[in-house]
Amino acid sequence: MAVQDRFGVWDWIVFSVLLLVSVAIGFYYAVSGGKQKTTKEFLSGDRNMKVIPIAISILVSFQSAILIIGTPAEMYTVDSMFFINTFGSMLGCILTSILFVPLFYNLKTVSVYEYVELRFKSRAARVISSSISILSTINDPIKPDIFLDHIIISGFPEWASYLIMGSICTIYTFLGGLKAVVWVDAFQGLIMLAGILAIIIQIFVIDLLYCENVSRFFNPDPTIRHTFWSLVVGGTITTTGIYGTTQSSIQRFTALPSLTDAKIELITDKIF
Structure with a gap:
């Protein structure tokens, strides 16, 4: 069966709806509630946000297009041991809820x-x-550029992808503040989840959890590409740093109504 490497009609429909709904959410919060007239509402959603949307929002913030494309490629071309990193991420979230959230x-x-x-x-x-922080994240526009150039339209100009994505993100953030950002992330997260589930269903006959080289599973040698120790310890440290000290995470979990909700949010995030 031939592989389709460019967008079809339904692909364009989903892509267009994704962008339009994102902008619409910004307009909605610009005219609802307190209409983003106070700094507290604009930056922290009046500290009355809900756990699930915040959890999905933080998840989407750190689950980039590069990660979604790169992780399956890593597991397919090298081996499936990388999945152990999940346990490190879980430990990182627990440490973050204890050390940084309070x-x-x-x-x-x-x-x-x-x-x-x-x-x-x-x-x-x-x-x-x-x-x-700004310099470290300045490469983010490369992600939509790769997507638009290689998946949708071959030769799509870089400046156009920056303009489209940048304008849409700026519009809904400017209009709806943190509320719009969180709910746009939640909506986009559901789209991402649907795409991932579709792929899993399509390739369910492949055993992705099979580890071809069990002998190096617990090898303490730090020069080996993936081992239990490097993935769990490394994943714990990385996740703790990302979830506990970055602006994207802190601004979201401090928007929840209680400290307990903030801690629950991190655990919920790992469940997703």
Whole structure:
């Protein structure tokens, strides 16, 4: 059976609906509730957001297109041992709920960089840390560019992909604040989940959990590509850092109505 490498009619419909609904959510929150007239509502959703949407939003924020494409490729071309990283991620979320969530939630801060300024009593430290964060994420536009160029339209110009994706994200964020961002993420998360489930159903006969080289499973050698120790320990450290100290995570879990909800959110995120 021939493989279709370009969008068909239904692909365009789903893609268009995804973009239109994202913008519509921004317009909805621009005219509903408090209409984003206060800083508290715009940045933290009045600290009255729900656990499930926040969990999906944080999940989507860190589950990039590169990760979705790269992880199956890694497991297919190398081996399936990479799935052990999931356990490290779970441990990382538990550590984050114990170490970082109470700290940032009780401070009622919406910015990790605000905490840096308070901690070191230095405005310069806040500016430097926020600048480093911006530089570290500046490659994000490459992801939609790869998607548009290689999947939808061959030769799609980079500037056009940046303009389309950047404009849509800016519009719904500007109009609806954190509420719009969270619910757009939740909606996009469901689309991503549907796509992943469709792939799983289509290839269910393949045993992805088969480990071809069990002898190196618990090998302590750090130079080996994947072992139990490198994936669990590495996954724990990586997840703790991402979920516990990044702006994308902190601003979301501090928008929940209670500290208990914030902790539950992290556990729920790993369930998804």
